[in-house]
Amino acid sequence: MSETSALMDTLRQEGISPDLLRAVEEYRTAHPLAEALRPRIPSPAFVYYGREVWEQALAALLCGENLLLAGGKATGKNVLAENLAAAFGRPAWDISFHVNMDAASLIGMDTFEGGQVKFRPGPVYRCAQSGGFGVLDEINMAKNEALAVLHAVLDFRRAIDVPGYERIPLAEETRFIATMNYGYAGTRELNEALTSRFVVIQMPTITEENLEKLLRTQFPDLNSKYVRQFALLFLDLQKKCDSAEISTKALDLRGMLDALRLMRRGVAAGAALDMGITNKAFDSYEQGLIRDAIAARIPAQLTAASSRLKKMGRFYGSASYTAEERRAANRCGSGRSLRLRAAVPRPEHRRHH
DSSP states (O other), rough: OHHHHHHHHHHEEEEOOHHHHHHHHHHHHHHHHGGHHHHHHHHOSOOOOHHHHHHHHHHHHTTTOEEEOOOTTSHHHHHHHHHHHHHTOOOOEEEETTTOOOOOHHHEEEEEEEEEEEEEEEEHHHHHHOOEEEEETTGGGGGGHHHGGHHHHOOOOOOOOOOTOOOOEOOOOOOOEEESSSSSTTTOOHHHHHHTTSSEEEEEOOOOHHHHHHHHHTTTTSSSHHHHHHHHHHHHHHHHHHHHHOOOGEEEEEEEHHHHHHTTTOOOHHHHHHHHGGGGOOOOHHHHHHHHHTTTOOOTTTOOOHHHHHHHHOOEEOOOOHHHHHHHHHHOOOOTOOOOOOOOOOOOOOOOO
16 A cells, blocks of 8 residues: 555645545545455556646545546546546556447456356456446447446446346445547547536646656656756647647657656667657658757757766767757756767867958
């Protein structure tokens, strides 16, 4: 439970309502968990930052509601869902929806075992029995006909009727948290009957302040000036997406974090950001626009070049820089924070008067 305690400490530091946090702790005390289910309690790799959203989500789950997190790309829907399960100390079942999803994939199906036909429970069934948190990922990818089986699970009946078997009431602790993106290929409008069984939070885009918190938490060795520059780079890409200059393929927070991990391993920033962000857009013109946005913030040869500098939290360049890259570097910080050097000294050209 140390991860849960650490998460709760973080929420206190973020100013989440003490009354809500106290109610969550009382919930955990009132609903002890069997030892066999403890491995299913998430250990979040990331923390969702956003006080208002946290307070809305906690209040909804404490009221026994099911939650639908709706919003665009990189708004932290799955991170929040995982964080909520960890905060309440409940086992989580991640259920990824797709166009071929059917009722049997959710509730369960018959299988032949030991010479007998037996019922093999699906993830929704097991979650309901165990008092877990079911994360219904990209719920608007599935056909509405398949989702109809969830109606009795999500409304006041709180039960699963399995044809040919018994009726299973949901454990009191059971909650379902659905996530959905708008406009992805293969998505569709949710059926009104299903939507009415959730309370809905429209997930806001991440703010500069919260993005910097995330970067500092994940990369404590990253110089503070570059924390700001990477945060601003993401927001620059977001603005370009909003104005339809580039597609949302480049608006990839996971990709930016991946690029920073590659830089830790010695990959230069230009190549790392190509791998994490730019190359996900397959149009060469769009790639050029993305690289221009990156170059305005991050020198292409920026890297964590030695373990000593990593510990000191400084990235520095290990190869020659263009004038544009040096100008970008100078906007980010002083020469003490960003030590630029040329692999091969460039000859100086002086004018003779």
